[in-house]
Amino acid sequence: IAKDSIEKMDTTLRGSFFYEAFLYYNPLVMVAMMVWLWGVNLWAFLHYRVNYSKIFDLDQNHLTHKHIWKVAILYIGLPLVLILPFDVLYRSSRFFFLGTLLRLSLPLQPITFADFFVADVLTSMSKVLSDIERSLCRMYHRQVCRAAFEAEELCGSHSIWIPCILALPYLFRFAQCLRQYTDTKERSCLFNALKYSTAFPVVFLSALKYHVLPEYWEGVYRPLWLLSSVVNSFYSFYWDISRDWDFSLFSGISRTKNVGLRAHLVYNPRWVYYWAIGSNLLLRCAWTYKLSAHLRHNYLTVFTFSGLEMLRRFQWIFFRVENEHNRLLLRTSSSPETEMGLLATDDEEHVV
Numbered sequence: 001i002a003k004d005s006i007e008k009m010d011t012t013l014r015g016s017f018f019y020e021a022f023l024y025y026n027p028l029v030m031v032a033m034m035v036w037l038w039g040v041n042l043w044a045f046l047h048y049r050v051n052y053s054k055i056f057d058l059d060q061n062h063l064t065h066k067h068i069w070k071v072a073i074l075y076i077g078l079p080l081v082l083i084l085p086f087d088v089l090y091r092s093s094r095f096f097f098l099g100t101l102l103r104l105s106l107p108l109q110p111i112t113f114a115d116f117f118v119a120d121v122l123t124s125m126s127k128v129l130s131d132i133e134r135s136l137c138r139m140y141h142r143q144v145c146r147a148a149f150e151a152e153e154l155c156g157s158h159s160i161w162i163p164c165i166l167a168l169p170y171l172f173r174f175a176q177c178l179r180q181y182t183d184t185k186e187r188s189c190l191f192n193a194l195k196y197s198t199a200f201p202v203v204f205l206s207a208l209k210y211h212v213l214p215e216y217w218e219g220v221y222r223p224l225w226l227l228s229s230v231v232n233s234f235y236s237f238y239w240d241i242s243r244d245w246d247f248s249l250f251s252g253i254s255r256t257k258n259v260g261l262r263a264h265l266v267y268n269p270r271w272v273y274y275w276a277i278g279s280n281l282l283l284r285c286a287w288t289y290k291l292s293a294h295l296r297h298n299y300l301t302v303f304t305f306s307g308l309e310m311l312r313r314f315q316w317i318f319f320r321v322e323n324e325h326n327r328l329l330l331r332t333s334s335s336p337e338t339e340m341g342l343l344a345t346d347d348e349e350h351v352v
Contacts, residue, residue: 201228
């Protein structure tokens with residue numbers, strides 16, 4: 001029946017129907033996808049004996065990758081489960097996650113690895129957050145399929161809320177970097193803050209297309225948007241490789257036989273690291289697509305690029321946590337007992 005009803009629609013109405021369906025279901029699909037990928041991350045960490053529970057400063061007795069996948073199956077009820085006050089369904093892990101969200105939105109205390117890790121993941125989900133805002137706006141104003149394109153200024157691409165929501169995760173991360181600089185006085189924190197600030201021109205210059213004359217967009221703002229996109233993509237790529245992953249690709253010095261990488265590698269085979277570098281560059285360039293309001297009319301293309309960004313972040317997590325694992329081992333290398341504790345056995349269950 002549903003198929004027959006869709007086939008009887010004219011082209012315009014059918015396009016509106018699929019646009020609305022995409023708008024409401026895309027955020028749920030992307031969130032579920034990210035949760036599933038996070039479960040794969042945890043499984044790999046356990047397999048390669050990366051002590052992520054120590055890295056994130058977590059309890060040792062609760063969620064594993066298997067439990068994460070159970071949550072992914074039940075993602076529809078996740079918002080309600082997160083705030084459930086009773087001591088069921090891994091309350092300590094749920095409250096840990098909610099506490100992390102509170103700290104990243106209000107960085108009033110020293111930033112932990114878990115705090116900025118979650119904030120980094122949220123930057124990859126900025127498009128999902130903007131779609132959630134649009135969905136809630138449409139539901140609040142009781143818009144129906146035929147009216148979807150008649151209220152762009154209210155809930156669509158003309159809405160000022162879209163770029164604001166897109167920029168919000170980067171603002172959180174920017175504030176965290178400033179807080180880290182206040183605590184540590186390390187100049188690298190300022191350069192990291194600068195990296196996140198380069199996302200703001202990409203977001204807001206793109207949104208200007210709907211608020212300026214076409215000749216101004218083509219002659220002034222579009223070239224500035226392209227320039228800001230290039231700067232943001234390559235700056236972020238450099239930071240991923242040199243800082244987050246600690247590879248020596250840009251240092252000009254081959255410190256080990258692992259050319260362009262680092263001395264200690266957890267995963268194998270070695271070629272996956274070179275694949276990660278190349279694919280990260282391509283996906284970083286594609287990543288600016290999701291920040292650009294004027295490029296989001298084809299919902300299938302948007303869905304594809306959103307999914308690719310989830311995969312890029314999934315890949316990034318492996319090497320970011322691996323790098324932190326190596327740093328932790330280095331700091332504790334003088335204590336054999338501590339190091340043995342970090343290299344937990346595969347039988348030991350960790351948390352998320």
